[in-house]
Amino acid sequence: MFQNQQLEEALSRHPCYNRDAHREFARMHVPVAPRCNIQCNYCNRKYDCCNESRPGVTSEVLTPEQAAEKVAYVKSLIPNLSVVGIAGPGDPLANEETFRTLELVSKETPDLTLCVSTNGLALPDSAQRLYDLGVRFITVTMNAYDPDVGAEIYGSVRWDGRVLKGREGAELLIARQTEGIERCAALGMLMKVNIVMVPGINDGHIPDLVKYVKGKGAYIVNILPLIPVEGTPFADLRAPTPEERREMMDRCSLDARMMRHCRQCRADAIGLLDQDRSQEFVNFGGCGSGCGPQGQAAAPNVLFRDPKMVAVATSDGVSVDRGFGNASAFRIYRRVDDGWEFFREVSVDTGVPASGSGHREHIASVAASLGECSTVVVTEIGHMPSRLLGEMGVTVVETDVPVDKALASLGLRDPGYKF
Incomplete structure (x- = not known):
């Protein structure tokens, strides 16, 4: 059982609940659920997928025994691992x-x-059980x-043998x-509430929602941008711009603590929030889940990269303020003596879908347009573009x-190096 001092210590090492911890301590999600x-109108769960970085996506689904063994193995290689979470790929509380x-991980590590x-549907019936298993951090x-x-966000709710839709389900x-x-x-328990910001649907409702959950006991609130995903009712809706999301968080910060460093992690994420390492631990020999040492794969062919050339995602040339996926341009800088000078600007087509084969081709096209740059500096980047750039010899x-x-x-x- 945690005492208050123990909970405070755990909070100091939790990279999601504590921004000061996210560059020092790693987390691991085990995809067992x-x-x-x-059914949310923005969600399309994908299994056996290494090409997208968003909630509900995983490269594998593990048994509890495999998960516990994998946690112990990852912990042996990532000593700063402090948190093990269950976030899908479905809803954890809908899966025994x-x-x-949780029982096995608590015992072995x-x-x-x-x-x-969790989405919270089964939370009232599970709260005490989770607490008794040692869980002290819950995200709804x-x-x-x-x-x-x-009713506009949730397609259906399955409860007590019935499928509820529309206002009744909501x-x-x-x-x-x-x-x-x-x-x-x-x-x-310390409660974090995630809110998916959907322009034109719930954005005008969010400030009151933040006040509402704060009043119910939320410790911190995380306002996430909608990720339009193919095959969902919200596939054709637009995501909020970074400015819209930032303004919403600024407005809501008057009423509740805001999480501003979220990376919208996969259900199998491993590592620092800014440095996902999940693909290092997939399909390896060793334990039943496939983790453990094995022969190294051949290194991909890498084009020449000039260490004196760097691409920066910036809208004004003053601050690094754009992610790889929403940057409309990159400024290219080159090393001169002991300093850097602006070399040229590369424009990017931002009208490309953020999923599917077109997205993959777009990433390759952007990387090619950056020429011989050895490094790309961005505020954030998804798993797939980060992996592809790495294969092309580009450091992110x-x-x-x-x-x-x-x-x-x-x-x-x-x-x-991480800033």
């Missing part, structure tokens, strides 16, 4: 495997903090507290989410510092 009890996994992310994704708004889900948050907070640096500081630091960094 494939089944889900609701979640509870068995008791020094790790346990964390669960709650996109509305008005059933009329929720009303039940919201009531269960609210009760679950209150129960967990009363038990002493994620940061949000001023451009001059980023460039100055590049000359001093070791491989894998």
Whole structure:
């Protein structure tokens, strides 16, 4: 059982709940929960997928025994691993495997903090059980507290042998989410509420929703941008711009603590938030899940990259303020003596879908347009573009510092340096 001091120590090492911890401590998601009890209009769960970086995506689904063994193995290679979470690819509380996994991980690696992310439908009935298993951090994704708004976001809710749609389903889900948050907070768990910002659907509703969940016991709120995904009802909706999301967080920060460093992790994410290493631990020999040492794959062919050429995602030339996927242009800098000088600007087509084969081709096209640059500096990047750039010999640096500081630091960094 955690005491308050132990909970405070766990919080200091939790990279999602504590921004100061996210560059020092790693987390690991174990994908043991494939089944889900609701259908959101923005969600398309993908298994055996290494090409996308978003919630609901995983390269494998593990048994509880495989997950516990893999956690121990990863911990042996990543000593700064502090948190093990279950976040899918379905809803953890709709899968009995979640509870068995928590039991095994707690027994075999008791020094790790346990964390669960859920849609909240089954949370009221699971709160005490989770607490008894040692879980002290719970995330609930709650996109509305008005059933009329929720009816536009949730396609269906499966409950007690029935499939509820429209306002009826949203009303039940919201009531269960609210009760679950209150129960967990009363038990002493730290609650994070994720809100997916959907322009034109719930964006006008979010400030009141933040006040609502804060009043129910939320410790921190994370406002996530919609990721339009092919094959979903929201596939053709636009994502909020970084400015819209930032303005929303600024507005809501008056009422609740905001998480501003989220990377919208996969269900099998491993490593620092800014440095996902999940693909290092997939399909390896060793334990039943496929983790463990094995022969190294051949290195990909790499084009010549000039270490004196760097591409920066910046809208004004002053700050690194764009992610790889939403940058409309990259400024290219080259090393001159002991400093850097602006060389040229490369424009990027931002109208390409963020999924499917077109997305992959777009990434390759952007990388090619950056020429001989050896490094790309961005605020954030998805798993697939990061992997493809790495295969092409390009180092990715994620940061949000001023451009001059980023460039100055590049000359001093070791491989894998993070700001």
